[in-house]
Amino acid sequence: MRIPILKLYDCLLVSIQWELDDATALQFQEDLLQKIHETSANGVVIDITSIDFIDSFIAKVLGDVFSMSKLMGAKVVITGIQPAVAITLIELGISLDDVMTALDLEKGLEKLQQELGE
C-alpha cells in the first residue's frame, strides 16, 4: 500500500486516513521526499485527522519525514493531530518544534500559503 501525494500549485497534500504499518510508513517517507524533489514543491501539508493512535516506530518515521522535508527546503504543516497522537509524540520526545500545525487541511493550506507568500 502506498499513500497518494497530491500536487496542488507549489504545495504537496497528503492525507493519511488509515493506521500506517511500518512498511507503508517507510515507503511514504521515500515517496514524499522523491516527490518534493520531482515537483520542487515549497510546502507540504500532511493531514492526520483520521489517525487516533500511533506507535513509536511510526512516530519516529513521521518525525524524520518532517526533518528531511525541511532539509530539502519544503515547509511542513501537520493538520488534525488528535489528543492521543499529541501525547505520544511529546512522550517520545518528538517535539516538532519547527513544524507548523493547524486544525484541518483548509487551515493548514492557508497557513502554508501565508508563510510562503511572506
Next chain:
Amino acid sequence: MRIPILKLYDCLLVSIQWELDDATALQFQEDLLQKIHETSANGVVIDITSIDFIDSFIAKVLGDVFSMSKLMGAKVVITGIQPAVAITLIELGISLDDVMTALDLEKGLEKLQQELGE
C-alpha cells in the same frame, strides 16, 4: 487498500496514483459516495494522471462513480486522462458526456470552482 479522499473547502479531491484492482475500485466507489454524503461536498476532482491503463471492469466502476456522484448532487471533474485511458473509455461506450475534464488537478479545481460559483 483504500484510496484517501481529501476534503478541501466544499470539494473532495482524489488522486488515484496506482492501478486499481477490482476490490479497491469498489471500495473507492463506496467510500466516495459516503464521503459526499458526510461532507455535503458540491464537487469532486478525481485525478487519474498516473493511470495509463484501465480494464473494462475498472472503467465501468469509474463510469458508475461519476453517474452516482452526480445523482447525489456533486459535480465531477476528471483530470489527467491519458491517451490509452481515453481510448478504453470511449471504446467501452463510457462517454462521460456530462463529466468535466481538465489537464491537471489545479486546472480541474479551478474549473470546478468556476462552475460552482456560477
